[in-house]
Amino acid sequence: MLRIGLLGFGTVGSSFAEVLAASGADARITHVFNRGVVRKKTHERAKFVPADAKWTERVEDVLAAADVDCVVELMGGLDPAEGWLRAALSSGKHVVTANKQLIAYRGGELFELAAKHNVQLLYGAAVAGGVPVIPGVSQGLSGDQIRRVSGIVNGTCNFILSSMESGAEYATVLKEAQRLGYAEANPAADVDGLDARAKLCILARLALRAEISPDDVPAQSIAQVSAIDFAYAKELDCTIRQVSRAEVEDGAVQARVGPMLVPKISPIAWSHGTQNMVVTSGRFGGDVVFSGHGAGGHPTAVAVMSDVRAVSLRSIKVRLPAKKMAVSGDCIAPHYLRFVVSDRPGIVASIAGALAKYGVNIDSLLQHRGHTAARLPFVITTEPCRISTVVDAVQEMGTLPFMVETPLCLQILVVDDPETD
């Protein structure tokens, strides 16, 4: 049982409590530190904190507690977080943190401190929230020599710039972003690139194995970009994104953060809304893309929870139990049916009749010109129905006398809305 002292019960902290409660992991929260404990205990997600956990406004109560094995720090900022985490590591407690500024500026020293005290310091949530780029790079790409890392690591800027694509001006979109809670009242850390460059330095350490200081990375603000720039960018087959980019060349690092024109064919142009995306370019493995939800309580909490599991299992692989399960290839989906027929009257009626007999509804019927009557292709798309049903119907139709080829039946994938809140 891993006993957790949680520092911070805001959006991410309370989401973490929920994700932990749902996880079944051998870990539980024993302490919660936050200002205004009385108010925090009325938070709708306070119910996910075990009833016997201690809520406190004194951080020492957590840092000095004998029944805390791992401190989870979700407050951010260099000071006082640095002192807290140094105290935790020095007293033999593991640390999981989402604090990008701290890891970017002080990571090197803190890793040494953790190693000295034989404890773990994990920070998977510090870059790109719920996108597992940190474990993906540190574990899965450790065998490559990564030369460049680039991407979109600030959801606020990505929301603003991808919204401006449809013609809105910066000031209008910024206000909307503030209304939606995507941007702070003082948006400088995001729009001026200070948040992104801290994350870029963390990525540079991991991917390029280069220790660089955020203060040395030039950052250009997105505030000067206007709607008209998107019109010109479009003409150049580009869009505009806040890109963070670092590359090793001849023993030095080229790094910068700022709005850049991105060709539409680049994966970096795919990101919309608050999405994050990181692209690594390796000497042997080529380009690898990671993308997903970079911010928000739940996605960030997933990264924190993954680190907590790793600490809890103290093994190279987080191996979760898998249970034997039955498989069904059947599901409900719309379908694409393509027929090649020898044309004659009554074909559509006959096919539609066969589908109706099986209870399959037609969504659309497509027929292109320019084919001979002897080999006439046409297509029917169906409303969602069981795969097994439509396969049975198609099999029966395959025997109809005007069929020149076996009909082709393909499932049509449906794109869901993202399921996160």
Added chain:
Amino acid sequence: MLRIGLLGFGTVGSSFAEVLAASGADARITHVFNRGVVRKKTHERAKFVPADAKWTERVEDVLAAADVDCVVELMGGLDPAEGWLRAALSSGKHVVTANKQLIAYRGGELFELAAKHNVQLLYGAAVAGGVPVIPGVSQGLSGDQIRRVSGIVNGTCNFILSSMESGAEYATVLKEAQRLGYAEANPAADVDGLDARAKLCILARLALRAEISPDDVPAQSIAQVSAIDFAYAKELDCTIRQVSRAEVEDGAVQARVGPMLVPKISPIAWSHGTQNMVVTSGRFGGDVVFSGHGAGGHPTAVAVMSDVRAVSLRSIKVRLPAKKMAVSGDCIAPHYLRFVVSDRPGIVASIAGALAKYGVNIDSLLQHRGHTAARLPFVITTEPCRISTVVDAVQEMGTLPFMVETPLCLQILVVDDPETD
């Protein structure tokens, strides 16, 4: 020092030797097993195997060797590989393998055997080659509850189907794929979906924590898809891909592999050529996308090498040394310059002159209609030049009397060709 016994010196095995030699990792090859050792030793990448390594045609020489800590198996197939790896694990050797059939069919038992003998069994290369989806999911997303995993895990089918998009017929493209070495003489394992469904079962175990048998997963061949289906798919705002998909619902798994219509707005439609892509959908973290080179010697060797590093360091985190490095924000790139001027004769000449003075070449000049002469925006794109130079030039131009706004200067990202061989 981790001593490696390498089983198989084909494309992946020889690439692994090269990647290992370049890695600086504390690991070396002591044994190579392959048929036709005399011929293999003349392979151009045989030079990456240490001169004192033992080449053998008897697998027992590797499995029984006292100076092998880790067996790296890159031959594939269930039999005889299963017996070899059981012998290796039972004699206390770690195993790293790229064998998807073995892990899909026998993974459960082999993991137990490894645990019993307190050794590691890693298989990061078994799914999606160089794309770190296995460490990404097992480590980075272990904190989420993944409900669905879908994607493109067979590069051969993706090459065939994405080539058919431009109008070619299946048989023609298959021949081309065979000529390029992307498809085997007997392409059944790829086009009929048998390769993909083994990978899907591995992903289901990791992501959905469901143990399912490849034999239970329906697989539809792509051989029946014809060029005309792409024309119809396009009309439906879709393309066609071989999709592998598994989803947990009500305690059962829905899984299938086959060609499906994929909406163009889905990330799954982005994959071209031999690229692989996996999308996981989590309860808390939403959709996460992994993409990159799924096959080929070097990308697959990166995944193998990453596992070897993990075995070698036996720690939760493969922590590679990072060194302090200087940062330059300067690099050579094309630029986008946007001016807002009060129109008068000679403006272009004046700006062009200023750029020429700094040695910056103009690539294009864009000016849209419909703006007033008092606030006329226009855009210049430059040929690649130093950022610092263009910033100096723009600063000087900012003082020109007709400038109504500070000029905006943005770097234009250049999309490289993939850098793998």
